[in-house]
Amino acid sequence: MLATRAFDPEFLQHLDGLVLGTKRARTVRAGRRSVGRVLGSGIEPENFREYSAGDDLRFLDWNAFARLDDLTIRTYRAERQIELTIIIDISASMGVPESDDKLGLALVLGAAVAYIGMGENDSVRLAAFSGGRRGPRLQTTRFYQRRESFFAFRPFVTGLKCEGDTRLSAAVAEFLLAPHHPGIVVLISDFLVNPMDYENALAQLAAARHEVKAIHVMGDRECAGAYPPGAYRVRDCETGELREVTFSTHESEICRQRVEQHAERLGSFCARRGIVYSRAFGVSNLDAIISREFPRLGVIA
Template sequence: MLLSGGGERPRKPEDLIDSRLMARLDRIDLRTRRIFAGRIQGERRSKTRGQSVEFEDFREYVEGDDLRFIDWNVYARLDRLIIKIFLEEEDLALHLVIDASTSMEAGSPSKLVFSARLAMALAYVGLVNQNRVAVSVMGLPGRTGLVRLGDRRGRRHVHRLGQFLVDTLWSDEVVRARAATGAPAPGGDFTGALTTLARSRVGKGVMVVMSDLLAPEGYEAGLRNLAAAGGYDTWILQVLSPGEIDPAVDVEAGLTGDLRLLDAETGRATEVTITNALIKRYRERLKSWCDGINAYCLAREMTHLLVRSDAELERVIMDTLRRRGMVG
């Protein structure tokens, strides 16, 4: 929230994802730690017993079982009726949620640009693996409520989804609202947006929320309502800029001495004097705050990860998210 974002705004889907990264992402798929039933068949293994071609186990025949699944070879050898059990191939719903409030403009690249690129990459993984992918944008300056792109499936929707992100996050109307001076434009209702998502979501799957969690009203109520709705394997990716993680980065860039800081979310101004002691206290407070978010999410069976906005996108996906089990 200290410095505005740098770099040009994305203007086309290719500014969010390139062919080299797509080639790398073609090798992975989404994963989930929970088992969900899809609406139509997709390319995902679940523990729902079904009629796919992948064999899992045997069990004794009981009256009412489908006779087609009796292993007649076993019957011929052992005179026992044994049923083959298969893993059912089911689809997975992926819902991506991007916080576009004014504080997300901090950093270079900005937290918003990084979040959009991460969302585009995860959407690509979902689409090419025939999973349902939906996107919601909350906190748009000058707008209230959510802007959504409903379920899409298949590689042919990659460009359409990327264009939706560009048109929604960087439309001329939104850019003007972000650039306006004075109090921030309405739109940053974190709690209301997540509550709406919790009430309106249909089915089950994986939800990924990308936000700095710097909501004036706090993060607790929104995340609590999202968790209470159940049904989703929910990831909270907290995106912060390098200067927010360690203000010493901005001090090296000339942000020092007596300063007047403007809160990007509320418009409130604060007079501060940047000193080494103040930076030390800030680091301690930030660690305590992030630890609290992590504990809050853990208690509600959500995964919280802190990500820098200048992180290498491929490494975040292929290393961090892979190790944590979102993709594989």
């Protein structure tokens, strides 16, 4: 199973030394990252300002008072952690075509992003979603901070199976119901839904002040439209709808065009919203995806 490669020491060794950059950090957990100004808090002195009634006397600069007879408050640069959540689509479409192993690719990429994020001692968790008769089903792990804890994700990752339909907007709405600090959210999916659904899902995350990154996963075979010519009875793996189609070289070309149009529309929407968009097309391109697409996500050496 491709997903187990995420826990291969040789694979992880290639990720050592990489960190996940961020445009702006917003969370308030105690940690290492220096992200903003909180008066009278933190450990790195930043500036001084005049004392005002109600200020905490513990942060008075007594040396300045002794020399200048002036009440001055010392301010500090706060150190905070980023909350990083990686949400992975495990709906039935992620398992089709079976030979493409889109879910395996999504899990490897999600775990790799988690491992990189943990290198900065950030709070990292994984989540997975699919739809069902009772509505969207969202599974999440707890937060982990250090790379020593990375293998705690293994049971979660290796236990996920493709099932149900894709309800991006509903899954994101459920995710946002829980109390959380705005941070980084990485959404990994094939995005094979009505465009209004993924647009609404991504817009909800952005409106909640998260820094959003979308990884678009597709398989080698479905991108190439590489199906033998002939007549087929096709069943939608999520809705159960049956359709009879005749496949030829012409239909293969149409498939390739549709995949490209789908990707361009999603990428264009993300660009307008300030959302990072990254293509992950094909398990065979895993190493190239990491070297080429991860820098788009803010991964730096």
